[in-house]
Amino acid sequence: MFGKIATVVAMTVMVMALMVVQETNAARILMAVPIGTRSHGNFYMPLAEELARRNHTVTYVTGYEKSSSHPNIRVVVVPDVNIFDKMPNLFTTDRFTAIGAIYNDMKEVCIKALSHEAVQRLNDEKFDLVILYLALTECFLSFAHKLKVPFIYVNPNKLLGAYAAAAGSPPFPSLDASYMLDLEYPLTFTGRMMSTAQDLLDVLFHNWVFIPSLDDECRARKLCPEDMPYLGELRYNGSLFITNSVRTMEKPTLPYTPTLVHAGGIHCRPAKPLPEDLQQWIAGAGEPGFIFFSLGTLIKSSDLPDKYLKVLVEVLGSLQQRVLWKWDKETMESLPPNVRLVKWVPQQDILGHPQLRLFITHGGLFSTQEATYHGVPILGIPVAIDQHYNMRKVQKEGWGHVLYWEDLTYDNLRGHILQLMDDKRILDEVHQRSRLMRDQPMSPADWATYWVEYVLKHQGASHLRSPAVYIPWYQLYNADVWALLVVTTMLTTSLMSWLSFRILRALIRWCCASRKTKKE
Structure with missing residues (x-):
């Protein structure tokens, strides 16, 4: 009798201890994903719900009316920032024109979303982690800076050139072309030229046009604090990049750093009965x-x-x-x-x-x-x-x-x-x-959540970041080394050519002089 009572007491104490540990490890997470299409929420919300199921509290900032039955998820809706809903008729508009229209509006939309009253009130709260939409929303990095907490990028598509570089996984335009181009693997010489040019333009646009303009606008409107580093530098401090890609099904397969987490198909689930x-x-x-x-x-x-x-x-x-x-x-x-x-x-x-x-x-x-x-x-x-x-x-x-x-x-x-x-x-x-x-060792939601909690556990997990993030591009690609080799080779070739010419001319003169002497 006493043995059973002791067992019950021990189990009760153990359960209470586990609850205390779980509560202690629970984090307050800000998931700011106000910009994008409605379907992008199918990638974000499963991650938010899995984090909530693990007792974390998630504040979910979105541009669409979105609900969640989980009590640990609070939804903050930012109206009128859905630029994709305002796109022209895609059947009569060239796709590059449509994409250009999106880029033109992104800066203003990012600032508009950040300055919204409901979003600004979040500055008075405490969070342990910030999760951000990857593309063209760098103004929200101000939250991570103010809170002095790690931040994670989520991307509902594959990485483009500028963001692949920020992840420390430089793009390989010779292998995998941007989805903006109508190309397929393996790339022809022309395809590699187009792919390289597109990646270069993407990097130049982000680094020399979009980011400087966004940084100036954010500071001018007092939305970014004065002591905040330049957005172009801050964006390289992401702890993780969670992307919508299935690692084992990519073609072509590419090398990635540990900070790139594949969660492709996180929204996929078995079918339920229909109405x-x-x-x-x-x-x-x-x-x-x-x-x-x-x-x-x-x-x-x-x-x-x-x-x-x-x-x-x-x-x-x-x-x-x-x-x-x-x-x-x-x-x-x-x-x-x-x-x-x-x-x-x-x-x-x-x-x-x-x-x-x-x-x-x-x-x-x-x-x-x-x-x-x-x-x-x-x-x-x-x-x-x-x-x-x-x-x-x-x-x-x-x-x-x-x-x-x-x-x-x-x-x-x-x-x-x-x-x-x-x-x-x-x-x-x-x-x-x-x-x-x-056929995966765990579900994409479990896999992504594991790495989010890993970042929380290890205070940003900076040890995972590749040094490729911090060194200049010319060092990363050995451009200075190749330049030296090319210059050295050219100088050596020029010197050898000059010496050969002088020696050959001397030999010709000697031969001519010898013949002249014999004739005399």
């Missing part, structure tokens, strides 16, 4: 199954030019499969009887449905990752930003096709759809890639 009415509609498709068509959250399907819409309606209406079409309006003219319109749908529950035969998509990174996770072949019709890059990559890997809008015809579209649904090699490839993506 009853939708499930019944899908079940009615029978053996042929159904097709899902979505252009994501950034692109409005209703912006489709009439010539494209007409082809899509004709082809989809001619199929024996039912088609679930994500459409941002209530109705559509000449809607075929086998097509159902939805404004929103739980995409992963659709992609994981056993009757789904094909996913027609714009080719956004989140959509292609979800298709990989659920083992669904895709037909990509890219529109803007990284979508062309993503879909060329998918096609090269052999589990989907890319069809450009300018090539959209009845025969082309129908041919791609039928081939993708019937080609066993494509189905086998996408199922194999699904197995590869799921």
Whole structure:
């Protein structure tokens, strides 16, 4: 009897001790990610929720109405900073023009978000760590400086040149081109020239245009303290770079420093049961199954030019499969009887449905990752930003096709759809890639959270940072050494050429003099 009581008491003490330890290790984390597309929240929120489940308190700053059921997450909404929502019609605007418009607005949007009253009130609170969106939001580094705490970058895409350098993982434009370019691996000589030029322009833009302008504006508006180092220097002090990439599935594989944490597919999850009415509609498709068509959250399907819409309606209406079409309006003219319109749908529950035969998509990174996770072949019709890059990559890997809008015809579209649904090699490839993506030692959320807690535990984990972050570019790439070698080689060659010329001239004179002497 007394033994049982002693056991219960001991267990109670142990549980209380564990609770005390957990509470002691709990951190207050500021996750400031107000700028980006709505889908970017699918990368940030799973990390925030996993941190909250581990008893950390997360203040989540976003530009969209976002809710979380976890009591440890406080959402702070910053309105009117969603520049992606104000983009022009992407079907009629060149993608580089659209990207240029984003860059032009980013400085003002960053300052606007930082100066918002709800954000400024956070200066009066205490935090142990700051997590920031990577791209073009360096004005929020002022929080990390004021709080004297480590900061971590999160990036819902792959790293571009300027940010790869900040991570201490210099880019390799000879291997992997920016997603801004319509290139694929292996790169040709012309491709390497274009890739190198793009990376150089990206670095020059950030280091010589955007960052200096943002730093001046932030100080002028008294949002950045006077004692704060230059933003261009401060941005190199990131403890981690959490990126939306699956390390074991990258092509080409690249070398990375320990500060780069791959959490690709952090948003992917097993499918859940669909709403009853939708499930019944899908079940009615029978053996042929159904097709899902979505252009994501950034692109409005209703912006489709009439010539494209007409082809899509004709082809989809001619199929024996039912088609679930994500459409941002209530109705559509000449809607075929086998097509159902939805404004929103739980995409992963659709992609994981056993009757789904094909996913027609714009080719956004989140959509292609979800298709990989659920083992669904895709037909990509890219529109803007990284979508062309993503879909060329998918096609090269052999589990989907890319069809450009300018090539959209009845025969082309129908041919791609039928081939993708019937080609066993494509189905086998996408199922194999699904197995590869799921075969990880721990979930992406657990992996990313482990490293966040590692940074907290080791006060910034500065020992992980590569010295490549701190040395000048000409030392990193041995430009001074190569310059010396080139100059030395040129001088040596010139000297040898001069000596050879003098010796040869002397020999010729000697020979001529000898012949002249013999004749005399």
